[in-house]
Amino acid sequence: MKFFIDTAEVGEIRAAHALGLVDGVTTNPSLIAKSGRDFKDVIREIASFVDGPISAEVIALDAEGMVREGRELAAIHENIVIKVPMTEEGLKATRIFSAEGIRTNVTLVFSALQALLAAKAGASYVSPFVGRLDDVGHDGMEGIEQIRTIFDNYGYATEIIVASVRSPMHVLNAGLLGADICTIPPSVISQLAKHPLTDVGIAKFMADWEKAKK
C-alpha cells in the first residue's frame, strides 16, 4: 500500500519524506488556507522534492471553471493531480481531464456508488473520506470494502485513496481491505512506528546489557 501525506505544511512533508514514508501528497483548500501561503507556491515547493502524485484541488464549482483552474495547476509540474469534488460538474470536468491526459483525484466521496461514477468518468484516484463518515455514526471502512469489490469486479484501474484518516486503525484496515493508498495526516504518521512493548523491550535490553558489563 502506498502512503500519501495529507497536509500542505512543507516542513511536515519534508520530515516524513526523510523517513521514506511519502509516496505522494494530498492537499485541500482547508489545508492550503491553514498553511497561510500562496497555493501555487506551496504546490511548486512540494513538487521540487516529492517524486510522486501531488493532489491540488480546484475551487470552482462549475465544470468549465474546474477545467480552467485544473489546466493551470497541471502545468506547474507533471506530478500534479487535479482534485475535483464529487459532483455532476466534477464528473464532467473529470471526463475532460481524462481525455486530455490530466490525472484526477475525485474527492469528497462518501459512498461506493459515487466512487463507481468517478471511475466511469475516468478518475485516476477516488478519495473516500472514512473519518468524516465515522464522525456521523457510519462505518467509513465499509465503503472501502464495497469500492474494492466493485473496482475488482469490472477491472477499473482507478486507485482507492483512503482519506480523512484519524487513527492508525484506519491505516491498518486500509491495508487489510486492499486499498491502493492511504493518505495520512502527520499526527497519525508519527504514531505508526510506536508500540509500548517496543519501548519496554529496548529498556530491558539496555538494562541487561549494563548489568552484564558490571
Ligand code: E4P
Ligand atoms: C483528502 O484528500 C482530504 O484532504 C482529507 O483526507 C480530509 O480529511 P479531514 O476529514 O480530516 O479534513
